[in-house]
Amino acid sequence: MKTTFKNGKQIKIALIGCLALSLGLFAFKQLADFSSADRNKYIEVEGQMEAELTAPPLVPKPIGSRDATKLIVNMEVKEMESELADGVKYTYWTFGGSVPGSFIRTRVGDEVEFHLRNHPDNKLSHNIDLHAVTGQGGGAASSLVAPGHEKVFNFKTLNPGLYVYHCATAPVGMHIANGMYGLILVEPEGGLPAVDKEYYIMQGDFYTKGKNGDQGLQAFDMDKAVKEQPDYVVFNGKTGSLVGSKAITAKVGETVRLFVGNGGPNLVSSFHVIGEIFDNVRIEGGDMVNHNVQTTLIPSGGAAIVEFKVDVPGTLILVDHSIFRAFNKGALGMLKVEGPEDKTIYSGTTQEGIYLPEGGAIQTMPKGKEVAVSKVAKTIPQQIQAGKDVFGKVCFACHQSEGQGIPTVFPPLAKSDYLNADSKRAMNAVLHGLTGEVTVNGKKYNNVMTSQNLTDEEIANTLTFVYDSWGNNKTRITAAMVKAQRNQNSH
Numbered sequence: 001m002k003t004t005f006k007n008g009k010q011i012k013i014a015l016i017g018c019l020a021l022s023l024g025l026f027a028f029k030q031l032a033d034f035s036s037a038d039r040n041k042y043i044e045v046e047g048q049m050e051a052e053l054t055a056p057p058l059v060p061k062p063i064g065s066r067d068a069t070k071l072i073v074n075m076e077v078k079e080m081e082s083e084l085a086d087g088v089k090y091t092y093w094t095f096g097g098s099v100p101g102s103f104i105r106t107r108v109g110d111e112v113e114f115h116l117r118n119h120p121d122n123k124l125s126h127n128i129d130l131h132a133v134t135g136q137g138g139g140a141a142s143s144l145v146a147p148g149h150e151k152v153f154n155f156k157t158l159n160p161g162l163y164v165y166h167c168a169t170a171p172v173g174m175h176i177a178n179g180m181y182g183l184i185l186v187e188p189e190g191g192l193p194a195v196d197k198e199y200y201i202m203q204g205d206f207y208t209k210g211k212n213g214d215q216g217l218q219a220f221d222m223d224k225a226v227k228e229q230p231d232y233v234v235f236n237g238k239t240g241s242l243v244g245s246k247a248i249t250a251k252v253g254e255t256v257r258l259f260v261g262n263g264g265p266n267l268v269s270s271f272h273v274i275g276e277i278f279d280n281v282r283i284e285g286g287d288m289v290n291h292n293v294q295t296t297l298i299p300s301g302g303a304a305i306v307e308f309k310v311d312v313p314g315t316l317i318l319v320d321h322s323i324f325r326a327f328n329k330g331a332l333g334m335l336k337v338e339g340p341e342d343k344t345i346y347s348g349t350t351q352e353g354i355y356l357p358e359g360g361a362i363q364t365m366p367k368g369k370e371v372a373v374s375k376v377a378k379t380i381p382q383q384i385q386a387g388k389d390v391f392g393k394v395c396f397a398c399h400q401s402e403g404q405g406i407p408t409v410f411p412p413l414a415k416s417d418y419l420n421a422d423s424k425r426a427m428n429a430v431l432h433g434l435t436g437e438v439t440v441n442g443k444k445y446n447n448v449m450t451s452q453n454l455t456d457e458e459i460a461n462t463l464t465f466v467y468d469s470w471g472n473n474k475t476r477i478t479a480a481m482v483k484a485q486r487n488q489n490s491h
């Protein structure tokens with residue numbers, strides 16, 4: 001008994017010693033790591049160049065052994081209508097015209113001069129928060145830009161890794177939900193090891209007024225977004241973006257690197273490739289590399305770099321392994337591998353048609369409701385119909401789908417005393433924007449409505465729709481009235 005006790009004590013002392021030593025080493029390593037990020041501040045730059053930007057699934061050329069440089073990034077925000085699924089349209093807000101936005105490739109020590117332009121046809125202000133930036137708001141505080149304008153800010157890349165960027169304009173969740181996210185890679189000194197193929201994939205969740213599969217232009221649904229109940233969960237902005245003829249490709253024996261991001265806004269991704277095992281995963285896009293991984297977790301607003309060698313031919317299926325999202329909401333892509341078989345690795349007869357998307361859980365028949373565009377003067381019902389369309393693309397983003405507004409931020413258009421009291425004032429708000437304090441239904445608002453860049457007819461239709469809806473006084477506005485108002489103000 002006595003000797004065992006003594007031994008126990010010795011073991012304890014040894015353990016404490018070990019612990020102290022490893023803590024010391026850990027602290028030392030931490031210091032070393034911090035100082036390397038710190039050191040990168042002093043990397044000097046050589047010359048300057050414009051950054052190559054690419055739309056998914058492509059990535060720019062590797063940085064290789066190039067010196068740190070002054071890197072000019074020219075990024076333009078574009079609001080655009082595009083297809084979310086077969087027969088389903090959506091108004092996306094994009095960085096560079098794609099969802100996810102353009103891929104940006106830099107190296108540590110680069111001095112980035114970031115030019116954010118907001119296309120003149122856009123309706124809203126936007127900005128950018130890059131997770132690779134050390135500084136206020138990740139750049140968001142310096143980049144809020146109105147349609148037709150440009151903002152410039154500068155940052156030095158201190159930490160290597162794969163980072164998400166996104167818009168951070170209020171309502172932030174809505175801007176991200178509409179597609180405003182992308183990836184920026186900061187390569188270490190000397191670059192990442194060379195591979196044969198590199199691709200850019202980013203997951204996102206989408207919230208539509210209609211159900212999954214409902215046809216036509218679908219407006220953003222704030223309620224579903226707040227409840228985190230997406231109708232679509234997709235790779236690269238739409239269902240089928242990496243399916244069939246759009247699949248990414250590789251040849252047997254090649255090494256593949258996927259830069260995988262997750263824009264959210266809400267869901268975490270369980271990224272998995274059916275029929276492969278990841279040889280390397282750069283966890284969360286940082287320095288730590290794990291090996292032999294089946295599924296890697298990619299947080300919302302996070303990323304990972306996965307690498308694997310493809311050994312046998314076939315179609316590998318990329319999924320979020322929260323599996324209903326893959327087969328029923330769209331989070332399914334394909335990597336087609338061509339080349340000779342290797343029976344020592346895999347053999348068996350191959351059946352066609354497995355692992356194909358199954359579509360929305362609750363399918364409905366296409367309604368295909370088309371709005372006729374006529375050149376002759378519209379009747380009131382036609383004006384209301386056309387106005388509803390514009391409202392759904394432009395005004396709903398702030399005033400919400402039922403004109404209910406958002407307390408303290410966006411005033412209601414439903415039963416609005418401000419609106420109903422003076423139609424000229426309402427036309428002016430849409431024509432020229434509105435700032436300063438206004439009181440609507442007894443509540444004060446002091447915010448900014450940007451001018452809306454619409455034609456006289458569009459404004460007339462939209463206001464006629466608004467006046468006809470949600471308990472308003474049914475005033476009819478014609479294009480001639482808007483024109484008169486526009487001219488009156490240009491004196």
Ligand SMILES: [Cu+2]
Binds near residue numbers: 093125
């Ligand atoms: Cu935005």
